[in-house]
Amino acid sequence: MSRTTPRVTIWNEYRHERSSPDVQRIYPAGIHEALREGLAPYGFELVTATLDEPEHGLPVEALARTDVLIWWGHRAHDEVDDEIVDRVQRRVLEGMGLIVLHSGHYSKIFKRLMGTSCALLWREADEKERLWVVKPSHPVAAGLPPYFELAKEEMYGEFFDVPDPDELVLVSWFEGGEVFRSGCAYSRGNGKIFYFRPGHETYPTYYNAHVLRVIANAVRWTADERGEAPRFGNAQPLETIALKA
Amino acid sequence: MSRTTPRVTIWNEYRHERSSPDVQRIYPAGIHEALREGLAPYGFELVTATLDEPEHGLPVEALARTDVLIWWGHRAHDEVDDEIVDRVQRRVLEGMGLIVLHSGHYSKIFKRLMGTSCALLWREADEKERLWVVKPSHPVAAGLPPYFELAKEEMYGEFFDVPDPDELVLVSWFEGGEVFRSGCAYSRGNGKIFYFRPGHETYPTYYNAHVLRVIANAVRWTADERGEAPRFGNAQPLETIALKA
Amino acid sequence: MSRTTPRVTIWNEYRHERSSPDVQRIYPAGIHEALREGLAPYGFELVTATLDEPEHGLPVEALARTDVLIWWGHRAHDEVDDEIVDRVQRRVLEGMGLIVLHSGHYSKIFKRLMGTSCALLWREADEKERLWVVKPSHPVAAGLPPYFELAKEEMYGEFFDVPDPDELVLVSWFEGGEVFRSGCAYSRGNGKIFYFRPGHETYPTYYNAHVLRVIANAVRWTADERGEAPRFGNAQPLETIALKA
């Protein structure tokens, strides 16, 4: 799959941008459109979907032709239909990539796939965040300097109640004194998941070149080639089994 | 906690043993009673609970005084009440140990905590299983030889659709040609989970000394001491945050 | 780097093929030439190097233009100069990929990078090996079926004394009763390492299409893009540090 162009669906709750003037000023067309523009130079096929579309913009056929789904949600996690969550989970296990951004840590789909509360510490205080690369060899770190900074962000602090990532790529330092595992790589079934922390709706985080680079890298990493679909269920023996008394 | 006696609740579906003469012959008082007897020499406090008791034998107070829950189920996974599943999940995240045995891979609670399908290959063919220790330094391997054998068991084969274990302790070889990650150690929240493969209801697996040793080791490992309960939610800064324009 | 053509150096001890008629029959031009032919269709830049060349064919400049080094050795591990081992280790930590094949588990460079004895069980008995994919989502599993077989191979059995792989991709079943972690993915420094078990010199293993696919996948995975070179040593503060009494 890495040999071809990944087909990416950017999913956004798209409520704050319509209800809050502060958010609207930063993301006038919505976070999904900012991401679409920011990722355009990377050469992916990009479509968007939002909560208030029919089936939240994620009908079966749309998911079937999605290689990587990017997810941003915050206030309306509960409004996401459980049937759509089932559908997305199945597609991830089949091999679709999933990139969960910021407050998406509390989305139904992320909690479903993690199996934990996904709770954390948080604070909105216009503070500085500095993200350090702790696994430079990981494809999601491609082209990143040893660290990069965001002048103002919401703080997320440990303990972050997720399973240990298969690979930990980024750790954040916060001005107010906390740390956070900000770039977490997982495999589930035949699919890959990347959780990436930054992106509070009141800051222009999704215009930052390093943030966009991480998301683009995560698209490539989750869209990479994989093995054939596993087989499950009853199986005939591959070797002769001796008869026993 | 490792300094005191772990309080263990052995949960069993307890249906096969009452409906199938073949199973009854092997486990006349139920798998839970065989496990209780087998684990007795290890000095744990042992109680049992079964599906058909009120609240499946797992009322809030019973779980509150359980350090480690052992789970065996097979045919009636769907009859387990979702509210009890929620309750067990919360207790695991709070720190209760969970040991999932054999066909419990398809239980609601295991699928919930793993976030995946937990599907696998299987076959009932009276075949030999040999379990190899691949992480001898792990506490669950305490006292185990490099491998041990079960003369007849059900086969479970890869791909096993679970998250990569935090630590892989045992890998099975099957006479019919498959392999399986048979001893998988996980942390979730402040709790620990161990999945252990053997134990089909038609074989006397839970009388095997090595099998009992693994389960006893897993009790000790999951019941071991841990950090204080994590704090979640809004947090005051620990350092002064500079005012920014 | 994945966007460009990986430059691969295939290193072979190249002794058996010249001293043993049995090996010569299978690999008349040496294992390195069989690998070069087998990997040619994948479009890499391929060069070879052997033990008896000056500096074992690995002068500083050759390593500097190598993205991925493939290593096969068996009888003459001790003849590899420690200075060359230092040199290869430095290049791996800088970001060069390293693929260690079969009996290379006992090479100086692999033991150096693993920090363990790399010991294992072994047997030469013309037995069947079946390799199962246990992480289909990993790029090294790209295009692989759930399992593949080698009719005759040397057996390697657990316990394999290596660090837990960052990701375990393949597990082998052996006819004689053992299992083995046959496809092990590691990161070290800014480089990636893949250990791949099959390839005894008396069998035509390196003509097998699945075996070649795994090696080609491992080339792509280890040659993938990465972060900038980490900085080490004394560092000026990035924030103001308060004076304390």
Place this chain on the structure above:
Amino acid sequence: MSRTTPRVTIWNEYRHERSSPDVQRIYPAGIHEALREGLAPYGFELVTATLDEPEHGLPVEALARTDVLIWWGHRAHDEVDDEIVDRVQRRVLEGMGLIVLHSGHYSKIFKRLMGTSCALLWREADEKERLWVVKPSHPVAAGLPPYFELAKEEMYGEFFDVPDPDELVLVSWFEGGEVFRSGCAYSRGNGKIFYFRPGHETYPTYYNAHVLRVIANAVRWTADERGEAPRFGNAQPLETIALKA
């Protein structure tokens, strides 16, 4: 082993304390004696060894009766005899625990066991360190609050060139803007290793109750029971191998 009293050897370079008045004021009898006093309440058998003793205080018999070795060194890493390093490595692979403290990251034994450069960023600036628990379920976190602070410490910053820890327990926040993986758990062979960051010789870090608790927890964790010694080398088949043409 956890059922009996762990026998701990505290190894210290013991040079700074004799040459620098500033260090002597803090650790008049040496860091090893401060650790011995601080760990005494935990009920271990405690002995010490230092660089300038014959065989660095680590003759074969002393290591043979050591369950856990604690290692502090800084300036004189190169004076540690390679034969003693070989000896310690073998004992770790056999099952001895090893706890490497602070500047011991650059010791020969740690670099040997890690296989990497173990390089990092550092700064001496009397700055605050706050250590966050990121895996509360781990035995090394037993009894720890969500975080603890050291008013003044040397800074160590990422990228820390070590293999990904099997389990990451603690992450440090530094006043000057860096983060660090400060509590790293590894298995190597049949032994366990814990790297713990704090402990610069010019600060009273080893009198801090939380620091001592971490070290005591690490003693228990590395001294815990394990499987039987693995077998290596040529092995007879456990199953009949079919004759092939």
